Amino acid sequence: MTVISAPEQFNTDDLYVDLAGTLGRSLYLKCEGFNFAGSVKLKAALGMVTEAERAGRLHPWSVLVESSSGNLGVALAMIAASRGYRFVCVTDPRCNPTTHRLMEALGAQVRVVDVPDAAGGFLATRIALVRSLTEADDRYVWLNQYANPANWASHVSLTGPQVEAAFPELDVLFVGAGTTGTLMGCARYFHDRPRPVRVVAVDSAGSVTFGDRPTPRLIPGLGTSVRPPLLDETYVDDVVHVSEPDTLAVCHRLARRGFLFGGSTGTVVAGALAWLARYGDPATTAVALAPDLGERYLDTVYRPAWLREHFGDDVAAGAGAGAPDPRLPLPRFEVPGDGTGVDGPLPAERS
Structure with a gap:
């Protein structure tokens, strides 16, 4: 029995969803939304407040x-x-x-x-x-989540070790990029581990974080219009930019199988699927971090009228069917600091 006296004391850290049966690709989703704050941001918030105290x-x-x-x-x-x-x-x-x-x-x-x-x-x-x-x-x-080291430090001490303990043979970890606190914490942790693990950043198309051309974005969470001071690209192995229609398609595809996740999670999964389709193989052990759940997106991502208003009938119909529109391009891959598309074999391991 778990007994707590403060809401921040509760967080489920060891729940993973095997998406192979849902999406046809071996990918384990670490669910970070099962706490009273409803997202992975509880770790950063608690770390920053505790350090300030x-x-x-x-x-x-x-x-x-x-x-x-x-x-x-x-x-x-x-x-x-x-x-x-x-x-x-x-x-x-x-x-x-x-x-x-x-x-x-x-x-x-x-x-x-x-x-x-x-x-x-x-x-x-x-x-x-x-x-x-x-x-x-x-x-x-x-507290300044964009520049506060306590943001990423909580993931060095918590999230990284949790993933490693659950998957000691991990090959690749997919992490969404917002303030880049979660990304930097996980990347810093695995950078210093003896087993090489590729850390792939998943960003929203139109975000300037990794040098993309800024464009308006409607789904909150990932992506920025100002480059985060926390970001150190030397720790990041690859970058995937995901369009919002791809995010919507994946969110609805998961929902059709009973998994209601948030927009940030849909973006991370879309990026992971596209990266694995290009670079992965059946032996690749891959984990993606799911930052949030879907209840907070019922007025937007999961509302047909909102989809039609902002993305048109075609995207709304594709999302409602729970399958990506085949006319839409796959998310783009970039090497940090490069900005050009990447094709070919799996990028070389970090030295």
């Missing part, structure tokens, strides 16, 4: 403030409620309505910026508001 940055009168597209905001709202802090989340119109309401239910104040910065998009506008709040009132404490 240890360093004396947080006091009973402190007000946490953070820029978030949703999942980290929920995790911080939960921890703030548990530990007695006020919390202000700065987000933008892409934040799912359910996520917005969930943060407010936990006592957070949610501020939505609606004018994107000409160069840095909504993210730059969000960060500008966060900075203005902290400069105007010293009670405000910005």
